[in-house]
Amino acid sequence: MLTGVCHYTQGINSSNNMADYNENKNAKGVSMANQHGHTDITRQGQLFICRPQGGFNMEGAKVYEQYFAQEISSVIAQPWAVMEVLENFETAGPDVMKRFGAQFAWAAMNNCKWLAVVSTSPMMTMLVDQYLAASGLDIQTFDNESDAMVWLNGHLSTEDTPQVSDMTNTKAG
Numbered sequence: 343m344l345t346g347v348c349h350y351t352q353g354i355n356s357s358n359n360m361a362d363y364n365e366n367k368n369a370k371g372v373s374m375a376n377q378h379g380h381t382d383i384t385r386q387g388q389l390f391i392c393r394p395q396g397g398f399n400m401e402g403a404k405v406y407e408q409y410f411a412q413e414i415s416s417v418i419a420q421p422w423a424v425m426e427v428l429e430n431f432e433t434a435g436p437d438v439m440k441r442f443g444a445q446f447a448w449a450a451m452n453n454c455k456w457l458a459v460v461s462t463s464p465m466m467t468m469l470v471d472q473y474l475a476a477s478g479l480d481i482q483t484f485d486n487e488s489d490a491m492v493w494l495n496g497h498l499s500t501e502d503t504p505q506v507s508d509m510t511n512t513k514a515g
Contacts, residue, residue, distance in 0.1 A: 450478035458490035
């Protein structure tokens with residue numbers, strides 16, 4: 343069952359009209375005028391499946407960060423995990439990748455234990471190694487979602503975490 347769909351990006355506002363700029367805000371009231379990239383997030387119990395779409399700039403990273411922090415607030419009492427499916431992620435500049443690395447370090451400090459990265463791209467594997475390896479998470483890279491799910495579920499099932507059959511699908515940044 344998919345519930346709670348919330349999409350934060352509707353595109354990039356290229357207008358120079360201040361009225362258009364002020365009206366182009368997401369559901370949280372954050373301006374999207376210069377935001378690039380968004381992420382679809384599905385929750386399955388203590389697991390968050392994130393599907394970043396497009397290329398991210400700093401504004402897109404910050405919107406994702408705010409939304410993700412809110413979404414995980416209800417699960418941080420128990421160990422949790424993230425699966426990043428990077429098939430439609432078009433990367434980001436070094437400053438944004440460093441910000442993503444800091445986000446995952448923050449997640450590790452907030453009881454996230456495992457990160458499964460799904461990608462067949464050698465470049466994405468290099469970016470994960472360069473920017474996320476120092477996060478403190480147990481990180482594994484997979485070329486398909488099925489293997490990643492088996493690995494994550496194996497860890498989550500050994501942690502006495504609540505197994506919720508209900509899924510929540512949201513979209514952020």
